[in-house]
Amino acid sequence: MAPDITVDFRARFDAELAAAGLAITGRDYDLLFAMWQEHLPQREALRAAVPAPEDEPWR
């Protein structure tokens, strides 16, 4: 049986909320989840872009 992707996303999202110390419910939770999902491809692209060793953080 194929994994339930929505459940997986929810679990990831809930874990991130917990790590950030955000205790939100109701409409804020739903809107934030939708925004977080919509933003995932950008975040994955950022994580996939491996900097060169000489790319030090901006100062």
Add this chain to the structure above:
Amino acid sequence: MAVSASWVCDLDLRGVSEALAAGKVTSVEATEAYLDRIARHDGVLRAYITVMGDAARARARAADAEQSGGRRRGPLHGVPVALKDLIAVAGVRMTGGSEMLADHVPARDAFVTERLQAAGAVILGKLAMHEFAFGRPAVDGPFPTGRNPWDIRRAPAGSSSGSGVAAAAGLCAGALGSDTGGAIRGPAAMCGLVGHKPTYGLVSRAGVLAMDWSLDHVGPMTRSVWDSAVMLQAIAGHDPADPGSLAAPVPDYLAHLDDGARGLKLGLLRRFYVDWPGLDAEVRAAALDAFDVLTREGAALSDVDVPTLDLAPAIWTCFLAEMYEYHREMSRRAPEKYREGTRVRLYMGALVSAQDFLRAQRLRARFKREIDALLDTVDVLVFPGQAGPAQRFEDISSLEVMAPGGRYTSPWNLLGLPAVSVPAGFTRARLPVSIQIVGRRGDDATVLRVARAYERATDWHTRRPDPAGWRLA
């Protein structure tokens, strides 16, 4: 009864300045003209949060008395301007467009306020904005964000929405906004204005509510390039109270403003900006026409590109973490005082991990290296100024972390490079379109010079929205 000097409201800032200098109008007459126009039209346009009528009149009287005594402080002497409501004016409430700060009254002027007043400008009031510079457009609530004077069913973009509305509708001679991801250039583009985001650190942020310490810039929004250059001249300069303030001397932004584009090399970021499928066809056509104008004026145009530009919007989004940090205590104490859209976007900042933020900072440094190398080969970068014309309120999504059009503006905040939006025409629906010009760090003068060269060869900046359209059904 019409105010006798109502004609000044159709002028650009230079026109008002010259009329004042020539004695064709007094500062009191000009101030009354703007206040009258605000009273007649701002009930619909909603550009202002606070109108400083009495204070403005007092400043105008003082400016006139000085001029009568033989002293003019400069081109801004007696000129009525207005400030985004996150720029402090001592004793005047500063809301940040939020119920959270509805009763907040700063005790001190912001640096830029002091500078404008020292230049003799008259401050008409505090202008509407998206909540805390990161909220969404709103037509209701305690602090609506303003209606586009070219079509009041449409938003003026933000977050310096009121600055765009006021400057375009002649409710002030010029305005200051702030820009963290496009908040000067976006409303300038949508409202047919010149909007200049200066080099980071050129203009002090002291006394200005922060959105992102690393990316915030304060700058002018005006009807013409000269106007922006004059306002920039007044507000630029080192301020020890701003940790990011540059110590370099400020050049004369008017000295070479009319030198033209001949001999300058323009780099067109075609792949990322022109060829992007999301770009509106009319904006694309107008922008390409504009680049042709610049080549006819003697500039050399070539296509350029850098690979990390594709990651710039994602890098920018990581800086929501700074925004959340700024609001962390306030948002935990009274979350209900934020509008829903602002609050949820704040929470996105809380979800940026330390690893993602560090990755973003490394890629930001790489992006800087690529663009700096590019700007060693060309004098400025050029591209369309916006993804599309002003949107109807009902078409604006509440779910986006950054609107797709943010790709046109946000990368240049990451690098702190000077960037100006210049009017470049109108759509068939008579909505403004623009081009954007980005220059080397510290070289605001060349950016303004190229903008002026284009402006001089066109007449878009002379068009005005029709007040007959400023009526709600």
